[in-house]
Amino acid sequence: MGFFDKLFGKKEKESLDQGLQKTKEGFLSKISKAIAGKSTIDASVLDNLEEALINADVGIDTTLQIIERIEERVKKEKYVGTSELNHLLKDEIQNVLQDADETYKNFEIPADKKPYVILVVGVNGVGKTTTIGKLAYNYTKAGYSVLLGAADTFRAAAVDQLTIWSERVGVPIVKQAMGSDPGAVAFDAVQSAVAKGVDIVMIDTAGRLHNKTHLMDELSKIKRVIQKVIPNAPHEVMLVLDGSTGQNAVEQAKQFIVATEVSAITITKLDGTAKGGVVLAIANQFKIPVKFIGVGEQINDLLVFDKKEFVDSLFTLQDA
Known part of the structure; x- marks a missing residue:
């Protein structure tokens, strides 16, 4: 590639x-x-x-x-x-940072897992939906077919935003009316991906944290219905955190890790903050790979996290 x-x-x-x-x-x-x-x-x-x-x-x-x-x-x-x-x-x-998995560095997915199912979680406002859109762009550039599932059915804006991204990137989306059962959307998305021979399906989820038990139940239900189609899915649970919130992002990570089995982390909005060191805190504390970082609003500004490049950049000031 x-x-x-x-x-x-x-x-x-x-x-x-x-x-x-x-x-x-x-x-x-x-x-x-x-x-x-x-x-x-x-x-x-x-x-x-x-x-x-x-x-x-x-x-x-x-x-x-x-x-x-x-x-x-x-x-x-x-x-x-x-x-x-x-x-x-x-x-x-x-x-203190984990060595990177060589596979995702090239936006590759395991050949024996198709469709590769990514469940994306995170509170509202962290850039979750935007991250899904940017990932879809990168995966299509890498030669994969992608399908999006709009399972954050509690906010009309979330479905609308994901729809805009699907049109922008040129990938199909599975969605239902606002207030629909998120599990039903996830089931339809995975079933559609199987029927169409799609390589990757990314499912957006609701970002509510006011009740951890409810959140856990909802995510567990989505997993169960996905597994009716693909028994070992989801293959990745991606937690999206807002780097500009500093230590609050660490607290969010704690709650989501309790609620579900997070396997990867994306940290967004590092371009607008002096708190970029939170990447180190999150990576070191939870021992979960930070796979991607968001450093701007452009479609190309979601980068693979490389610890050497990150640290080198941290110690290099640009001329004004």
């Missing part, structure tokens, strides 16, 4: 660098302040570094883990100057 032979080309790198700009500005300025006038990494440098990480919404637990690892390395090595701090920090940030 030549379109994705080079995961991070020039355009992808530019999108990532621009998308993380607000996070980098605050983060790198605080690191510079932490080492100002210092020749070695001492307690005050580490204290300031800890503050910089927490302010970037890396989270207390992940921050302490990174700081402790840096302390250990400083103790082991006879001399570590502040000039080496960025290198140490980049290493330890990468170490």
Whole structure:
């Protein structure tokens, strides 16, 4: 699939660098302040570094883990100057992130799972429906056929928005009237995908969190009806989180992980926030792969998450 032979080309790198700009500005300025006038990494440098990480919404637990690892390395090595701090920090940030699954890097799906069923979950307003549209675009570019299921039937806007995306990307959609049974929509979508020989079916779900028991019951029901058509589906449960909400995104993740078996995470809206460090907090705390990140409003601004590229970009400020 030549379109994705080079995961991070020039355009992808530019999108990532621009998308993380607000996070980098605050983060790198605080690191510079932490080492100002210092020749070695001492307690005050580490204290300031800890503050910089927490302010970037890396989270207390992940921050302490990174700081402790840096302390250990400083103790082991006879001399570590502040000039080496960025290198140490980049290493330890990468170490708290999981290695990426090579398969999804090229937007590939397992050959033995067709249709490949992705259940997309997340609260209202996080960019869930937009993420589905952008994923559909990427999968079609990779050569797959895609079908969308509009199972968020409690909001007319959700169905309308997904319909617009289906038309924009040029993929079919299965939908019913507002207030219809979400399970029935999911069942029809999967059944239609099987009948038409579609490669991938993505199902949007309602994003209500006011009652976790109800949410769990609803998602469980959707899974059961899907499995009447494909016994081992869904093959992936994708949780979409809004990176601009910082630690609130971590709390949302906790609730959805309790409600359903989340297997992958997409973090959106990183371009509009200085809290991009929340990616590290989420990836480290839940040990669930962050597969995609949203760094802008354009259709190409949903990127595969690559921990090395992410960390490299975090430490590279663009010229104004």
